Amino acid sequence: MKAGALARGSFALAVGAFAFTLAFAVEAGAQSPSCLERGPSVSQAADFAVAAARQSPAVVSILVTEAGGERPVAGEGRSPMPWDRGWSRGFASGFIIGSDGYILTSAHAVAGARSISVVTADQRRFDAEVAGADRLSDVALLKVSARGLPVVALGRGSVLCPGEWVAAMGAPFGFERSVTAGVVSANPRYMPGGSGVPLIQTDVALNPGNSGGPLFDERGEVVGMNSMIYSPGGGYFGVSFSLPIDTAMRVADELRATGHVRRGHIGVRTQPLTADLAPAFGLAGAQGALVVRVDADSPAAEAGLRSGDVVLAVDADAPMGYADIQNRVAAARKGSRVALKIWRHRAPLTVQVGVLENPPDDPPRPAGRTLAQETRFGLELAERKGVLGISLPSPGLYVQSVSGSAQLAGLRYGDMLIAVNDVEVASLADFDAAIRSVAESDTVALLVVRGSARSYVAILPRSAARAPVARRAGEAAVPTP
Numbered sequence: 001m002k003a004g005a006l007a008r009g010s011f012a013l014a015v016g017a018f019a020f021t022l023a024f025a026v027e028a029g030a031q032s033p034s035c036l037e038r039g040p041s042v043s044q045a046a047d048f049a050v051a052a053a054r055q056s057p058a059v060v061s062i063l064v065t066e067a068g069g070e071r072p073v074a075g076e077g078r079s080p081m082p083w084d085r086g087w088s089r090g091f092a093s094g095f096i097i098g099s100d101g102y103i104l105t106s107a108h109a110v111a112g113a114r115s116i117s118v119v120t121a122d123q124r125r126f127d128a129e130v131a132g133a134d135r136l137s138d139v140a141l142l143k144v145s146a147r148g149l150p151v152v153a154l155g156r157g158s159v160l161c162p163g164e165w166v167a168a169m170g171a172p173f174g175f176e177r178s179v180t181a182g183v184v185s186a187n188p189r190y191m192p193g194g195s196g197v198p199l200i201q202t203d204v205a206l207n208p209g210n211s212g213g214p215l216f217d218e219r220g221e222v223v224g225m226n227s228m229i230y231s232p233g234g235g236y237f238g239v240s241f242s243l244p245i246d247t248a249m250r251v252a253d254e255l256r257a258t259g260h261v262r263r264g265h266i267g268v269r270t271q272p273l274t275a276d277l278a279p280a281f282g283l284a285g286a287q288g289a290l291v292v293r294v295d296a297d298s299p300a301a302e303a304g305l306r307s308g309d310v311v312l313a314v315d316a317d318a319p320m321g322y323a324d325i326q327n328r329v330a331a332a333r334k335g336s337r338v339a340l341k342i343w344r345h346r347a348p349l350t351v352q353v354g355v356l357e358n359p360p361d362d363p364p365r366p367a368g369r370t371l372a373q374e375t376r377f378g379l380e381l382a383e384r385k386g387v388l389g390i391s392l393p394s395p396g397l398y399v400q401s402v403s404g405s406a407q408l409a410g411l412r413y414g415d416m417l418i419a420v421n422d423v424e425v426a427s428l429a430d431f432d433a434a435i436r437s438v439a440e441s442d443t444v445a446l447l448v449v450r451g452s453a454r455s456y457v458a459i460l461p462r463s464a465a466r467a468p469v470a471r472r473a474g475e476a477a478v479p480t481p
Contacts, residue, residue, distance in 0.1 A: 051219065057121045058150045060093070060120050061118070061208070062119075063116070085114070090113070090350060092109035092212045093170035096152060097146065099150070102252075104140075104142075106227060113402075116142065134251050157223040165218055166204060167182075167211060180440070186200075200242045212225060250287060259391060266356070299355065338352075340352075384396045385429060397425060398415075399417065415449065415450050418447050420438075
């Protein structure tokens with residue numbers, strides 16, 4: 001799930017640089033009794049200045065290099081704009097939950113990554129590894145080699161009430177530690193399809209790059225992890241979703257302990273039975289889980305479950321809420337059996353169903369860099385040619401494709417390199433000779449021309465790829481006008 005957009009009425013599950021869609025509506029859970037018991041707020045207006053300052057040191061930006069490498073970008077003739085940085089690499093957000101280097105972010109944001117870098121508030125950059133990821137909840141746990149890191153203050157997302165003020169912090173389009181605010185629209189909100197994962201719906205502005213960042217309340221406590229938006233075109237449309245921090249931390253604890261999350265399943269896809277749907281099935285109110293699909297050859301299929309059945313309870317007689325049903329099945333052990341109280345054709349029955357275990361997700365671990373990938377810092381270069389294909393004496397090499405260290409530094413297709421450190425390069429031989437003269441422990445400065453702008457870009461020491469030590473992130477990684 002990535003915070004993207006819900007294209008054409010579908011859900012873009014993610015606010016990072018990648019997304020997939022679900023074409024369904026969503027249902028809200030029942031109003032919490034605790035919300036009805038609350039007194040009026042004493043504050044007249046929301047002020048997140050202190051809360052943002054409190055959380056900012058533990059909020060990180062995440063730079064992801066995709067396995068496919070750099071692709072051409074339209075409009076290369078113009079001068080670069082600030083948001084161009086967000087599309088030359090995958091941007092996401094995250095926050096530190098362990099002073100020993102554990103970071104929470106969205107699983108969709110790091111899926112398929114070849115390398116992952118984390119930039120902290122004090123501009124240190126770390127290479128990160130994926131300690132574990134869970135696609136169902138869209139939680140990924142990253143690990144960097146560091147100690148004594150600042151951590152966020154945690155609250156409880158499950159107790160948020162509609163109307164409460166909340167704020168998000170992240171890196172939309174690469175603009176780090178940006179803060180946007182809004183109110184809780186619904187909590188919990190469930191997506192159809194059987195995941196049973198509760199979400200916090202807000203009107204907080206989220207955009208590509210916000211995925212994995214924190215949602216916090218007026219007290220400055222993290223109450224959620226930003227996950228996705230609902231949008232017909234990819235941008236913010238006033239409907240955003242975050243995973244409650246209670247849920248995210250339970251998943252993170254299991255990922256840290258075992259690297260994956262174990263869940264029981266019986267092979268059905270469900271959605272909440274709403275008050276509008278209940279009369280069609282002969283029920284008086286919104287209760288239970290409506291079966292929309294039964295997987296072939298699953299325990300549910302063997303037990304005779306079918307689309308249109310309503311699961312009212314699991315190992316219980318009294319009707320259960322949708323989330324409770326999902327959680328009861330997920331908590332069941334592999335090989336056990338659960339008793340489902342079913343409503344079918346306007347009559348109750350009980351069905352015994354065996355339980356399987358969801359296979360663990362394959363962790364999206366970055367692939368190691370090979371010698372071939374790091375040749376010329378991952379750059380494929382071409383010499384400038386004049387008429388009749390004759391090489392020009394003036395300096396300059398065109399970038400044909402980008403991967404590895406150069407991509408992490410922000411170089412892209414169409415850039416022109418005219419110098420390595422203070423040595424002009426007019427041919428591939430010049431470039432190779434220049435980089436051979438630089439030790440692997442030294443930073444290399446490439447003078448890059450993009451459109452009408454030129455700027456030096458730092459390629460960090462090649463030996464840093466082998467030793468996960470912290471390093472300072474540079475200024476703008478691409479030329480700016």
